Amino acid sequence: MERTKYNTKNELSQTQNKKRKRKKYPNVFFKKEITAVFENIEEPKIMIASFLTFFCALRMSEMCKLKWKDIDLENKRLKVVDGKNHKDGYIPISSVCIPILNKWRMMNPNEEYFLPSEGNYEYHFKQSSLLKAFKKALAKAGLDIPTEKNVDGNQQHQYKFHTLRHSRCTHLLSNGVPIQKVQYFMRHDDINTTMTYTWILNIELNQMVEEVDQTPIYQEILPENNTTKLIQQKTVQPIIRQIHNDPLEIAKRRLAFGEISSREFKKIVGILQTPMSV
16 A cells, blocks of 8 residues: 555656646737737726736736836836846837836826835835736636646646747747847846747748748649638548547547557557457
8 A cells, every 4th residue: 555655646747747847938919919908908007017017028027126216217227136046137128118107207296116116115015916917817808728737736828928028038039139139138147048939939830931932833733723722621521530539640649649658558559450350
């Protein structure tokens, strides 16, 4: 009995380790998603915080601790004080932001913090309050999408406030900004961190697919006239029927979705490859 408990615990530990080692890519907002989020933010303070966070690729803690004395609207830059790993840094502010920031300053002429707290103006806005309000906007936009649970059993979601920072990095790279400059802007210590975002929107791969699919052979298969009907009748449906009727394909799909183990898959393959006696 003790041995069984040990093995079960050991197997769980191995599963958790595999999840930790799995290569993860950050989720990002594309145009459709980020538009939906901003349209569903109701409070001006949350709107201005999300707006500046995106354009300056700030972390939530950096946004909440930001002071007006560290924002230079004339020279279009802001200073991050005691950011990640206790580092300071300067970030350029886009000209798009300047008129909006000027109006926000006029609305808050005497506050020390860019996001003053609701009750006590000597302290900054709490991260928990900012996160709660942003999650509310995500839910209204239909983007409060649960994913997996972390090692502590807490439910994770596809999008969060930090996704604004991820999205800015992807936005810069997709518009041709050299990766070294994006690394400097994002304040990444390692360029490999920045390179992670190149796989989210790989323009070269998109161009490769487009060039291949424009070759004459595909033009013959998919003529302009009655394209949709042709795809359904001659391409998609036969493939779907073949996959659904082929036991090996079914086993492959079940293996890919984790419904069966590799040992069970090999057993099925062995049975299918064994000649049937007449």
